[in-house]
Amino acid sequence: AMKEGMTNSEMATATYVVLPTYAITTANNIANGIVRADASRAAEGETVNLSAIANNGYHLSTWAITTETGTVEVSANNSFVMPAGNVTISATFEPNGHTITYYNVSGEIITVDTFAYGDTITPIAEPSVVGYTFTGWYPALPTTMPDYDLTPMAHWQINRYRININQVQGGIVQAIEVVDYSTGETIVIDSADYGSWVQISTITNDGCTYNDVVVTDANGTVLSVSNNGFTMPASDVTVTPRFTIQEFTITY
Numbered sequence: 001a002m003k004e005g006m007t008n009s010e011m012a013t014a015t016y017v018v019l020p021t022y023a024i025t026t027a028n029n030i031a032n033g034i035v036r037a038d039a040s041r042a043a044e045g046e047t048v049n050l051s052a053i054a055n056n057g058y059h060l061s062t063w064a065i066t067t068e069t070g071t072v073e074v075s076a077n078n079s080f081v082m083p084a085g086n087v088t089i090s091a092t093f094e095p096n097g098h099t100i101t102y103y104n105v106s107g108e109i110i111t112v113d114t115f116a117y118g119d120t121i122t123p124i125a126e127p128s129v130v131g132y133t134f135t136g137w138y139p140a141l142p143t144t145m146p147d148y149d150l151t152p153m154a155h156w157q158i159n160r161y162r163i164n165i166n167q168v169q170g171g172i173v174q175a176i177e178v179v180d181y182s183t184g185e186t187i188v189i190d191s192a193d194y195g196s197w198v199q200i201s202t203i204t205n206d207g208c209t210y211n212d213v214v215v216t217d218a219n220g221t222v223l224s225v226s227n228n229g230f231t232m233p234a235s236d237v238t239v240t241p242r243f244t245i246q247e248f249t250i251t252y
Contacts, residue, residue: 019043019044020043020044021041021042021043022041022042022043022044022082022083022084022085022086022087023040023041023086023087024037024039024040024041024042024048024082024086024087024089025086025087025088025089026088026089026090027088027089027090029090030090030091030093031093032054032055032058032093032094032095033052033053033054033055033058033060033091033093034052034053035050035051035052035053035063035089035090035091036050036051036052037049037050037089038050038051042082043082044082044083044084045081045082046081046082047079047080047081047082048079048080048081048082049078049079050063050074050078050079050080050089051078052078052091052093054093055093056147057095057096057117057118057146057147058093058094058095058096058117059093059094059096060091060092060093061091061092061093061094062091062092063078063089063090063091064089064090064091064092065080065087065088065089065090066087066088066090067083067085067086067087067088068085068086069085072087094116095116095117095118095119096116096117096147097114097115097116097117098114098115098116098117098145098146098147098148098149098150099112099113099114099115099149099150100112100113100114100115100121100141100145100149100150100151100152101149101150101151102124102127102137102152102153102154103151103152103153103154104127104129104153104154105153105154105155105156110124110127110154111124115145116145117145117146117147118144118145119144119145120143120144120145121141121142121143121144121145123137123141127154129156130194130234131158131159131194131195131233131234132156132157132158132159132194133156133157133159134154134155134156135155135156135157136155137152137153137154137155138152138153138155139152140152158193158194158195159193159194159234160191160192160193160194161191161192161194161232161233161234161235161236161237162190162191162236162237163175163189163190163191163192163198163232163236163237163239164236164237164238164239165238165239166238166239166240166241167241168240168241168242168243169205169208169243169245170204170205170208170209170210170241170243170244170245171202171203171204171205171208171210171241171243172202172203172205173200173201173202173203173213173239173241174188174200174201174202174203175188175189175190175192175198175199175200175201175239176188176189176198176199176200176201177189177192177196177198177199178197178199186199186201188201192232193232194232194233194234195231195232196231196232197229197230197231197232198229198230198231198232199228199229200213200225200228200229200230200239200241201228202228202241204243205243207245207246207248208243208244208245208246209243209244209246210241210242210243211242211243211244212225212241212242213225213228213239213240213241213242214239214240214242215230215237215238215239215240216237216238216240217233217235217236217237218235218236218237219235223237
């Protein structure tokens, strides 16, 4: 209405334009997570903000905003500009990747494997150490990859090998092991741990002289003997003493 004294040219006319809005829907086949938009409808040119919640063990990988005719780019801050048409929001969630770092008993890394969360774990080949038997990984490896890194350490048990003695004419030979160094107490043994010191005890018969002892491993290799003892190798051994039978002359 015109106010009193106002001319036609002084009348102001206001025009309001209502922009159309378009639907924002979420795809129903999204796996391993949830996505949301901060609006269910928006006009062309408006900024729509997105958020994503990944399931345990997963992370957001990519967004996919589609229209009837194409796709819409999503910015680095998880938002997009509304086009002139309805859009559907989707996303891909991928499993988190984690490492399995295998260690030996000295703390050195054997190797590093990478698995995705939920993958079936295939352990590496059992490591080998001379003189030891592999007994497993500690902590034990699970069947499938959890949502964290693993650091198993190899465990071994020391091997024990047989000591075979060739008893010959001239005396008796025994393998002994010191069980108490403070008292010198020893025991007779027929086997020993890899790397342990084996002492040779001899009893020489009357009329004989003890010369030395020859120790060979399972391959026939002669081992080093010092102070009538040797270090146990990673195989059975054979101990052969050597005596000299003294000869005497009988004069009639």
